[in-house]
Amino acid sequence: xxxxxxxxxxxxxxxxxxxxxxxxxxxxxxxxxxxxxxxxxxxxxxxxxxxxxxxxxxxxxxxxxxxxxxxxxxxxxxxxxxxxxxxxxxxxxxxxxxxxxxxxxxxxxxxxx
Amino acid sequence: xxxxxxxxxxxxxxxxxxxxxxxxxxxxxxxxxxxxxxxxxxxxxxxxxxxxxxxxxxxxxxxxxxxxxxxxxxxxxxxxxxxxxxxxxxxxxxxxxxxxxxxxxxxxxxx
Numbered sequence: 001x002x003x004x005x006x007x008x009x010x011x012x013x014x015x016x017x018x019x020x021x022x023x024x025x026x027x028x029x030x031x032x033x034x035x036x037x038x039x040x041x042x043x044x045x046x047x048x049x050x051x052x053x054x055x056x057x058x059x060x061x062x063x064x065x066x067x068x069x070x071x072x073x074x075x076x077x078x079x080x081x082x083x084x085x086x087x088x089x090x091x092x093x094x095x096x097x098x099x100x101x102x103x104x105x106x107x108x109x110x111x112x113x
Numbered sequence: 114x115x116x117x118x119x120x121x122x123x124x125x126x127x128x129x130x131x132x133x134x135x136x137x138x139x140x141x142x143x144x145x146x147x148x149x150x151x152x153x154x155x156x157x158x159x160x161x162x163x164x165x166x167x168x169x170x171x172x173x174x175x176x177x178x179x180x181x182x183x184x185x186x187x188x189x190x191x192x193x194x195x196x197x198x199x200x201x202x203x204x205x206x207x208x209x210x211x212x213x214x215x216x217x218x219x220x221x222x223x224x
Contacts, residue, residue, distance in 0.1 A: 009211055035158060043150065043158035092212060101122075102152075102202070106211035 002027050002095055006105030013083055013112050020079045021108045023093035028073035037090040049076050083112045115140045117207050119215035126195045127223050134190045134218045136205030145209045147181065149190045152202040164188065195222045
């Protein structure tokens with residue numbers, strides 16, 4: 001299966017600032033996904049990022065708050081903009097490679113103070 | 114390095130029957146968390162059950178229960194009275210500071 005390098009693994013940020021999370025995949029994948037896990041909750045899908053097209057956002061998530069880039073088939077970034085303490089969560093990327101199934105990053109633990 | 118193994122890529126079960134999904138992991142740590150997530154076609158990741166390694170008692174959530182064997186590093190999920198809505202991918206995951214996921218088991222509940 002694919003290997004995903006997700007960075008940073010954790011960060012503590014001031015409110016009002018932005019953080020960009022990166023996911024690098026060791027093989028080309030069409031479909032990448034970004035999730036958020038608030039404390040004690042499930043992993044909620046933020047958006048699907050396909051190379052060559054705009055990201056598709058789930059209900060409750062908007063591009064201005066969570067801009068996503070997908071410049072090529074091995075890389076994607078998620079930015080958490082104008083952060084507030086409510087954005088303190090684990091953020092996780094995932095890829096789908098058809099018959100090879102799903103692979104997940106290791107997560108980014110974000111604390112906003 | 115920690116690893117999580119789900120050895121059953123696909124399983125099927127008759128409606129109302131019981132099914133067990135296996136998960137093994139490897140770690141040298143003593144305190145950690147284990148999870149089972151359900152992923153329906155929407156690709157949401159629904160938390161099914163969570164187990165803290167320091168707790169000996171197996172976690173239970175309604176029809177879902179786990180058999181946590183810490184010494185054997187095993188964390189299987191039992192679904193009782195299977196329902197059609199249980200059809201999904203199921204992922205086992207391990208966490209200390211970071212997540213490590215298994216490759217998933219595709220479960221199909223047959224009418």
